[in-house]
Amino acid sequence: MSADFRGAQIPPTAPTSVEPHRNTPSASGHAVRLKTLVIGLGNPLVRDDSVGLRVVKHLEQLLPAEANVDVTEDYWGGLRLMERMIGYDRAIVVDAICTGAPAGTITVLGPHDLATQKSASAHDVTLPTALAFGRQAGAHLPPDDAIQLVGIEAEDILTFSEECTPQVAAAIPRAARLVMSLLESHGANDP
Amino acid sequence: MKRVSIDPITRLEGHGKIDIFLNDDGDVANAYLQIPELRGFEKFCQGRLAEDMPNLTARICGVCPEAHHMAATKALDNVFHVDPPPTAKKLRELFYNIFFATDHTTHFYALGGPDFVVGPQAPKAERNILGVIAKVGMDIAGKVLKMRRDGHHLIKMMGGRAVHPNWGLPGGVSRGITEEQRQEIEKLGRDAIEFAKFSVQLFHDLVLGNTEYVNLIKSDAFTHQTYNMGTVDENNHVNFYDGKIRVVGPDGKEKFKYDSQDYRQFVAERVEPWSYLKFPYLKQVGWKGFVDGIDSGVYKATPLSRLNAADGMATPLAQAEYERFYATLGGKPVNPTLATHWARLIELTYAAENWVRLATDPEITGSEYRRLPTETPTEGVGCVEAPRGTLTHHYATDERGILTRVNLIVGTTNNNAPICMSVKKAAQGLIKKGQVSDGLLNMVEMAFRAYDPCFGCATHSLPGQMPLEIRLRNAQGDLVGRLSQHLT
Numbered sequence: 001m002s003a004d005f006r007g008a009q010i011p012p013t014a015p016t017s018v019e020p021h022r023n024t025p026s027a028s029g030h031a032v033r034l035k036t037l038v039i040g041l042g043n044p045l046v047r048d049d050s051v052g053l054r055v056v057k058h059l060e061q062l063l064p065a066e067a068n069v070d071v072t073e074d075y076w077g078g079l080r081l082m083e084r085m086i087g088y089d090r091a092i093v094v095d096a097i098c099t100g101a102p103a104g105t106i107t108v109l110g111p112h113d114l115a116t117q118k119s120a121s122a123h124d125v126t127l128p129t130a131l132a133f134g135r136q137a138g139a140h141l142p143p144d145d146a147i148q149l150v151g152i153e154a155e156d157i158l159t160f161s162e163e164c165t166p167q168v169a170a171a172i173p174r175a176a177r178l179v180m181s182l183l184e185s186h187g188a189n190d191p
Numbered sequence: 192m193k194r195v196s197i198d199p200i201t202r203l204e205g206h207g208k209i210d211i212f213l214n215d216d217g218d219v220a221n222a223y224l225q226i227p228e229l230r231g232f233e234k235f236c237q238g239r240l241a242e243d244m245p246n247l248t249a250r251i252c253g254v255c256p257e258a259h260h261m262a263a264t265k266a267l268d269n270v271f272h273v274d275p276p277p278t279a280k281k282l283r284e285l286f287y288n289i290f291f292a293t294d295h296t297t298h299f300y301a302l303g304g305p306d307f308v309v310g311p312q313a314p315k316a317e318r319n320i321l322g323v324i325a326k327v328g329m330d331i332a333g334k335v336l337k338m339r340r341d342g343h344h345l346i347k348m349m350g351g352r353a354v355h356p357n358w359g360l361p362g363g364v365s366r367g368i369t370e371e372q373r374q375e376i377e378k379l380g381r382d383a384i385e386f387a388k389f390s391v392q393l394f395h396d397l398v399l400g401n402t403e404y405v406n407l408i409k410s411d412a413f414t415h416q417t418y419n420m421g422t423v424d425e426n427n428h429v430n431f432y433d434g435k436i437r438v439v440g441p442d443g444k445e446k447f448k449y450d451s452q453d454y455r456q457f458v459a460e461r462v463e464p465w466s467y468l469k470f471p472y473l474k475q476v477g478w479k480g481f482v483d484g485i486d487s488g489v490y491k492a493t494p495l496s497r498l499n500a501a502d503g504m505a506t507p508l509a510q511a512e513y514e515r516f517y518a519t520l521g522g523k524p525v526n527p528t529l530a531t532h533w534a535r536l537i538e539l540t541y542a543a544e545n546w547v548r549l550a551t552d553p554e555i556t557g558s559e560y561r562r563l564p565t566e567t568p569t570e571g572v573g574c575v576e577a578p579r580g581t582l583t584h585h586y587a588t589d590e591r592g593i594l595t596r597v598n599l600i601v602g603t604t605n606n607n608a609p610i611c612m613s614v615k616k617a618a619q620g621l622i623k624k625g626q627v628s629d630g631l632l633n634m635v636e637m638a639f640r641a642y643d644p645c646f647g648c649a650t651h652s653l654p655g656q657m658p659l660e661i662r663l664r665n666a667q668g669d670l671v672g673r674l675s676q677h678l679t
Contacts, residue, residue: 045235045250074354075250079301083339125301125319133320137332160235 264359269571293342
């Protein structure tokens with residue numbers, strides 16, 4: 001049911017939009033209205049670590065008022081991220097990523113695509129483990145194929161600063177438009 | 192000298208690695224944690240308004256923003272020379288105990304507990320919260336989720352925000368609670384007590400009922416004779432929010448008891464050229480290196496240390512378990528690091544009981560929850576017990592309240608030296624003459640996980656869960672071997 005951008009990498013110099021795929025019509029011929037969460041992860045005081053928060057702020061300006069989308073922020077992956085997804089049919093997580101790609105590269109991933117996620121910390125488990133735990137506890141959570149991670153390659157995640165590095169800052173509007181494309185592919189913006 | 196690197200450590204907030212140095216015989220000479228530093232926080236704060244610190248410092252750490260928020264708020268009381276009214280102090284302590292109960296729940300069930308509940312010999316892939324569910328039953332998933340949900344709900348209700356609290360002010364808090372809110376807090380607190388009782392019973396059934404596990408806890412490989420630090424109330428009972436800092440020796444005797452404003456007279460911070468992190472030690476005992484004993488200034492500040500540094504718990508169920516703890520493990524002090532997991536459950540019980548005690552205090556719904564500061568701001572220290580150890584914030588300002596100097600000693604930093612010592616000891620048992628035994632990764636992991644460590648805790652970028660990797664280096668520093676495993 002999801003448009004598959006998984007694994008798609010958009011380098012810093014590439015055109016900014018991804019061709020949206022419309023949501024598969026339901027049996028009645030109408031796009032399925034999914035309760036959707038977009039969540040930016042990061043620390044607002046650490047240079048490129050804040051990029052996920054900045055992307056969702058930018059996204060809020062792009063989203064039509066009637067969009068069936070909740071946009072929020074958090075600072076933590078794993079269990080906490082899973083708990084934020086409870087009650088939703090679909091989730092898009094926006095966060096900084098460190099893979100060695102050029103700073104500002106945007107990558108779309110699924111919850112299982114990263115064997116190594118920040119979400120596993122001293123106080124947490126991986127997102128797949130957290131999702132499995134939540135489902136075992138009976139929580140209503142998006143299925144794995146309705147969870148997408150939008151990663152923006154960071155350059156500096158160790159310095160306290162309220163500004164991103166230039167390449168990462170330049171990726172913010174592109175990433176926000178990409179999230180819009182992902183949302184449109186599911187008809188979430190349809191009134 | 193050979194060098195073994197474990198890089199980076201899984202389940203740590205932030206990225207770190209362990210270097211193990213071998214001598215010419217191939218035996219372990221030393222082991223150190225190496226942590227990338229988050230640069231410039233103190234400088235970042237300078238020039239800002241002091242009253243912004245509870246909100247700024249809450250963002251230092253993704254694991255315990257509430258602890259930083261509270262330490263900063265208490266520091267502001269002292270910077271602005273204002274004593275909060277009783278209702279404000281009780282509201283803060285209530286909030287803080289709710290946070291503590293939630294945090295300890297997560298550590299026990301998701302992180303440290305699986306080593307025991309599922310078993311230290313169980314396959315790595317099963318030693319996680321899903322393994323706990325498989326062993327204990329499906330009901331546990333709902334219980335843990337409810338405990339976390341209730342805690343986060345109340346923290347948001349009192350603190351004003353789900354993500355970071357926006358509540359603490361010099362002289363008090365920004366809002367109180369209504370009677371309706373109080374009733375909800377009390378009800379969920381009673382549920383938390385039941386959850387704590389369930390958790391303690393689980394530990395008794397699955398861990399203490401297993402001689403092998405008890406022997407592992409008591410084993411010398413995980414034992415250190417260091418000083419213990421913790422905050423105590425006027426009866427020398429454990430307190431997370433306020434009190435005097437008490438330090439007891441490896442012999443169990445009180446060495447120091449001091450006001451947190453005087454911490455600099457008692458704690459010094461050693462800098463090592465190979466580490467970004469400082470190594471706090473007891474100034475008046477002195478730094479003798481990474482060694483145990485009464486002459487070494489190394490101290491621990493953990494749930495286990497807090498129990499050792501106190502004479503008891505202030506609530507009945509926690510006190511009863513405290514007595515069982517020492518009776519089972521051979522009296523005070525208890526030095527095996529792995530006993531920290533049990534100590535954490537005793538603290539969970541205390542936090543839940545204290546939550547209800549405060550929620551039923553007649554003053555908790557009072558309308559006087561802030562006293563306005565009127566004096567010129569200067570300098571002050573704020574101290575709380577974070578789940579991982581004593582947390583100290585120290586600020587100095589100019590006469591306008593603009594920050595000129597900031598110093599923080601965070602919970603885990605207290606334990607930097609003991610963690611290195613624990614890793615070294617675990618490695619010594621498993622690396623002989625250059626040969627690395629199976630299980631090194633697991634044993635080293637168990638050694639540091641008991642501390643619930645949290646380093647460089649501000650970043651949140653993916654990827655985060657790294658493979659645990661050991662690199663073996665010979666005396667010349669050349670790579671001679673590599674071990675790694677991905678952890679869930």
